[in-house]
Every structure is written in structure tokens, then in C-alpha cells.
Amino acid sequence: MEDPSRPTLVDVARAAGVSRATVDRVVNGRPNVRPGTVARVRAAMAKLSYRPDPLAAGLARRARRRFCFILPSGRNAFMADLAGEIGAMSDWLDRNRAVIDCRKVDVFDPVALAAAIDAVERSASGAAIVALDHPLVRAAIDRLVADGVEVVTLVSDAPTSRRAQFVGIDNSAAGRTAGLLVGRFLGGRAGSVGILVGSLALRDHMERCFGFSQLIGRDHPHLTILPIVETRDDDALAEAAASQMIAERADLVALYNAGAGNAGVAAALAAAASEARLVFVGHELTPASRAELLGGRFDAVIAQNAGHEVRSAARRLLASAAGEALIDEQERIRIDIFVRENLPESAG
Amino acid sequence: MEDPSRPTLVDVARAAGVSRATVDRVVNGRPNVRPGTVARVRAAMAKLSYRPDPLAAGLARRARRRFCFILPSGRNAFMADLAGEIGAMSDWLDRNRAVIDCRKVDVFDPVALAAAIDAVERSASGAAIVALDHPLVRAAIDRLVADGVEVVTLVSDAPTSRRAQFVGIDNSAAGRTAGLLVGRFLGGRAGSVGILVGSLALRDHMERCFGFSQLIGRDHPHLTILPIVETRDDDALAEAAASQMIAERADLVALYNAGAGNAGVAAALAAAASEARLVFVGHELTPASRAELLGGRFDAVIAQNAGHEVRSAARRLLASAAGEALIDEQERIRIDIFVRENLPESAG
């Protein structure tokens, strides 16, 4: 009698002439199985096209998997969002026999970040790290990977490290998108355009500036790009920088903030309200940027979905720990554009 | 000794002084339990703050849940996408002990759609329906719900029916978003704006037109909106309509297609290429609209993520069948804006 349902581990054991425990060892790549036995079991698995049932595995497994997320400390609203979304996932994680240990560290400090990465318990099943593309950080990531912990980078990448995956957006494309909108919204007006950025050492910020400048340079030759100003993602510094540009450049027609600190820029724009209206495009949907979009001071916001990113990182880590497949299309993080009329209902 | 881990069904049974089978009946709302017993079990559940383990439930359940999805027939690329995404979910569904039965019907025909809804097996756990807001359709949905099948509407809603939920975007907001972009991209140019639509009987199309007109009327009084033309989502009809507008209205500055048939509009735009460039905004990211965005003939596309919608509908149906909670934020379908620079990598 053929079994009409999917083959189980017992079927494989029978076909290979071994016990369930041995099949379990092979399936999960555990040690202490003779090569010949492994081969027999593998053959049986292939012949029956066996695929383990994650529900049963989850039920049987007593231990929970631990994942470590390393996020930037500080009052950055988007990063707070990221942390919030991790909290919102706890129920789902719990059902999947996993927990996330979330740590904060000053991302602008490579030494501190590398230390935090080194401090990740080697017993963890995986880690998601908002990275800084710095030699010290790359080395720490590589050590973690070498010790058998799966690593994904989150939001900001360290491409040449040994991380398995980057969960985030294409920031050059995000910058180009901002450039396209600024150019189109200006509708042919000539003048100069200011760029603000948190830090050019952050790969995501740098790539956005690059993409933005590239598009403006190519499609809008009548616009002049001013030297980039760093704000360390600080509201006060961003406000000062924006105010200074507005005051000093009479021909300023638009401002692009590739980093955080939008509340500061908004203050500068408000103070300059009497003068000709500037086009402004920034990043991330936060309470501040949402309010400015609704109020009309901001024209568009380029965003990435913090919840999506955090869930995608968790799904990736969980799937690779369990040897499961993912729905690939679901893991692609999109570059969102928000204007006044397509804001989602409440939280950012 | 306190058990440090989560309480199980056995703990509840012990606390209530009944068997596991009885707790199971109460937890899952099965019949044949004396009210007094129900109360005792409920009390024990509350006291222990018991929450069933879906993994164990899934494992133990032999039967698979069946869900029925009803989609429009025809060659509409977005709808094909929807069907494709259902296919991509099959693995995930399988792991969750569920299957989707996907049926196609002519959405423009209320009689056929109502018949298809009536044909849904009453043994199904749920149904997702791309609805038509018509009395016959609403009545069929209400019958299905009355027979105990959970119903969600997908993409196009029938708000006054008894469906539990609408999985889709706010189409008025989508229309306003299109209006905002058209207005901003025109940058002050005056003239007339043409609107194409599949059918004004489709609630989503109608709401988009409404939102678009509302925004243009309010924010861009120098623009004149031409009478809406219906295309039945047909490329040839859309091309004819667009060509006619271009030929007849010398002051035409922009075109908005609230329905499908973008390939037809693209052809019309291409034929008129010699004249002044028109601003164009349409809906849905398909191979055709992607190509036109890249080629520069389309300025922006307002989109909804077919994969996200289909997965959200499945998650909702599954969660309600299993009495589980969802991550609410994850189920909010966003109004995507795509321009040349933020197109996702390949599939739409």
C-alpha cells in the first residue's frame, strides 16, 4: 500500500534500514554518523523526496533559538521604530520557538560596535546587525560567522564582510528616486540644491548622496548641487545646516536630507517660510516627517518599512536555522515613496 | 512546583477538573459542552492565561483547511500576478495544513460572480473574493457568510456585504495620490486632463476617479478634467480612447488611467510622440508599465502589491480559522508609488 500523504521521517528510516534517530541526525546535519550510513539515508530521502515537517520539529524541540539584534542607540525615530517592531514580533517568535535579544550600541563608533558583535554569545543561532562599513566591524562580523553564527546586516550593509545577506533597500536607487522627485517637482526651475547627510561613513547615507547627485547631474543640468553637509543625524545640527544654506544661497530651490534630523530641517524651513517655497525630500516616515508631509512643508519622503525589514531578518535567520525555504519575493524590501495623499493610517 | 513554561491544555484540564478533550471543545468552540462546564474551563483558561500552541494543533490535526479564492478571468496582468502569487504560497500553505482552491470568473458579470460564490463548498474554511459591488454579489457573499464560511474581499470591496474584512488599498487615497503627482509633475502648466477607467461599476476604479478629481479640483484649479471614458480594461479600447483625447484636445497636458489597459495607452502615447509630452500616471506594476516607466513614457505608477495582498488574505483566513492573532501592521496594504528609479528588481 502506498501512503498517499507526504513521506515522514519514519518512512525514510524504513527505506534506509535505520532508526529514526539516525535519520534525524542526517537531516539536521548532526555529527556521529558513518559516511556510508549518511549516504544510505540521503538516498532514501531523495527517493521519497522527503521534506521534514517544521511543525513537528518545532513541537518536539524543547530549546528555543536565540537571535541577537544589534541596533543603534540614540533618539533616531526610525531606529526606535525598528526596536518597536521587534517587540511586536515577540508573539510570533514565541510561537516559532525563538526569542530575540535586542541590544543598542552607538553605530557611529566602530570600536563599540565591533565589541558588541564580539559579545554576541556563540550559542546564538543568528544575529542581525545594523552595520557600519568599517574594517573593525567587518572583522568582528567575520569572526562571528566563523564561529558558526548566521549573520545578516540590517538597513546599513557591510558588503565585503561574510554576512549571509543584507536586509534593506538599494540606497543608491533610493537617492536617485529622491533626485527624480526633486527634479520633477521643481518642474524646470533652475538654482542650487543642498544635501544634508548624517555621516558619509555610513554606507547607506553615502550611497543615497551618490545616487541623488548622479540623477540630478544627468537629468537636471540646470541645477547646481552644493557641497554635502554632515549632521550626525542630529536635529539641532541639521537645523543649523539647513538654515545656513537658506540664508547664504539666494538661489536655493531644493533641499535633500539623506540622513535623519528631519525635525531640524522642518524648523529651518518654517523659519524661512516667508521666502520662496523650497522643494524638500527626506527619508523615513516618522511622526515628524508625517506631520510635515500633511502640513505641506515636505514634498515627499523616501522610506523603508521597518516592520518589514525586522520581520524579514527574523524570517531569514529562522529559515536558515531550520533549513526551510522562504517566499523570495516577500523578502524584497521596497523603496517606498510617501506624499501627502498616500500616508498609511497611523503608525509609521 | 510552578511550571516555568507556558501553561498547556493539560494544565487547564487539571485546573478545571475536566479532561483534555473537554478543554479542546471549549477552546475551539466545538458543540456539546454543558454551559456550566464551559464556564469552569473558561475560568481556568483565564486564570492560567492559557494560549493554545498552534504548532501542536497543526500537527495533531489530520485534515487540511481549504480556502477558495475567486479571481477575475481575462488577460489582466495584475490579476495574473495575483494568481501567480497564490501559486508561490503553496509551500507555505502546505506547511500550515492548508490549501487554496483558485477559481476564475468574469468579474464584470455579477450573475456569474454570484454563481461562483454560491458554488463555494460550505465545507471550506474561508474565501477571498475580488468583488463587484452589486446587489447580487453582496447577497451571495452574505449567504456564504451565513453558512459559516469566513469571507474577505480582495482588491475590490463590497463594503455593505457581511464580509469580515477588505484586503486592499484605500482607492480614494490612491486616486488622490495620482492626482497629486500629476499636478506636481505638471508644475503649473494649465490645460485639460483626461481620465480613463475600466468600469465605473467597479468600486475601486470609481473611487480612484473620485479621489483624483477631488484633488485636482482642489489643488489645481487651472486644470480642466475631461469626461471619464470607460475601457473595460481592454488595451484596444484604452488605446482608442487615449488617441481620441489626444487628437481632439489640443490643450491636453496629462492622462490618468484608473483602470487596466496601460499597454494600449502606451501605444497611443507613442503614436502621439511628436506632439508636446503628456504627463501620464497609471496603476499597477506590470511588465508593460515597468517598461514604459523605464522608457520614460510613463511618469509614475500607483500600485498595490499582489503578493502582499494574497498573503495577507491567506494569513487572515488562516488566523481566524485557527483563532490566532495577527501582527496588525503587517496586514496594512500600502499604496505604492513607482517611478523610474525605485522599480523593484524583476517581477512586478
Added chain:
DNA sequence: CTGAAAGCGCTTACAG
């Protein structure tokens, strides 16, 4: 290196 047995937390017939 391999296996027998108990157990994960539910659900499902089957008795009563």
C-alpha cells in the same frame, strides 16, 4: 556510531 523509548501539546475517533 546507532537505536529504543519517552515526550512535545494538541486533536480525533470511539466509548460510555
Added chain:
DNA sequence: CTGAAAGCGCTTACAG
């Protein structure tokens, strides 16, 4: 209306 028992498909100590 209620319960005892078997079973879902895996994993985990524990022997050998």
C-alpha cells in the same frame, strides 16, 4: 455531555 487512549512527525536524552 464527557473522558481514556491513540496518534500527529519530529527531537532528546540515555543505553549500548
